[in-house]
Amino acid sequence: MFPTCCCASSCPIWARPLDSLRSTVFDGYHMLSPRPIEPMDAHSKQTDVYIVIAAFNEADVIGEVVADLLGDYPNVVVVDDGSDDHTADQAGKAGAVVLRHMINRGQGAALQTGLTYALQQGASYIVTFDADGQHDKADLPKLLHPLRSEEADVCLGSRFLEDGSAVPLPRRVVLWLAVLFTRVTSGLRLSDAHNGLRAFSRAAAEHIDLRLDRMAHASEVLDQIRSSGARFQEIPVRIRYTEYSMAKGQHGSAAFRIAWDYLVGRVFR
């Protein structure tokens, strides 16, 4: 029964759901302090953050990923992209809100569904997170902090800012090409163009409208970030390359398909 602390954000009490508001009534100190202390202390539940997870046939791991996140982030939205397995059941059992695509529409489509839903629910911050367990919950405060302090509107996870050598070599080559591709097509200088771990402020998320349903959304979202004028930062994050995530991940050959989808998407609007 720890009171949820209001100092998690810049204290917008009016933006809080009722139960956390109740606890802030007793919390005289933080209500008076204009600048809250560091976000994410041990008991703060981040009710204004929505975690969006697009999942396709991830029944084996999705429950674990959701349960882990729910410890600190009560709003986890799993978009089941027409899975053939029990992804939706597992995610629901673990405590996530589950949105089900009746038929498979691709990761970009699923993420946009999650973003739209989170905005409808009044999210102040939206994080996209991978379903396969390759992202680390411990990185989230690092991505959210610049948003909360209003230094940035979007934070992009990058696996190469710190220790890129942890990334398997073939993957490093493909990702390096993706970075180059992004530099040419979008004019953005990033160290990691295709990282699924991203955090958006509400205003930035409202400018995102992913129309490339499959994997090319990763480039599309960068274009939209740039054209909306949102301030973005790259934040070093850790990617866990497990056997599972490697098998489920994109293979190098998919890069051509992604590039094609993206280029066609730039021609047909």
Add this chain to the structure above:
Amino acid sequence: MNLFQTLALIPLLVMASLTVRGAVRGQIRKRVAFLWLLLWLGAAAALVWPRSTVFVAERLGIGRGADLVLYVGVLLSLSGFFYVYTRFRRLDRQITLLVRAVAIENAHLPTPLPVSPPRGTAKTS
């Protein structure tokens, strides 16, 4: 008319009659049906009077009538392909929007933890 001309005319006539029927029943818009009819008639004319293609081809500066038919055929196929492709993309987009709307409409909220008993009829499913 030789055998080929007779045989090839049959599908053209079938297509033309289907087009007319579609237009009469309102399944095809009149203007579109007219374009299709024009295509079938053109094909039939080229089939029955092969010399006519030579006549047109020479006017256009193309050597042979058969070349004209080939060029026109390729152009029509390509533009048809392009048209279908754009239609497909639009359809794809509409399906995604539909799937998204249904997904959000039917959001499955997590079952609340049994801290406070649910209001109304308490039922477990």
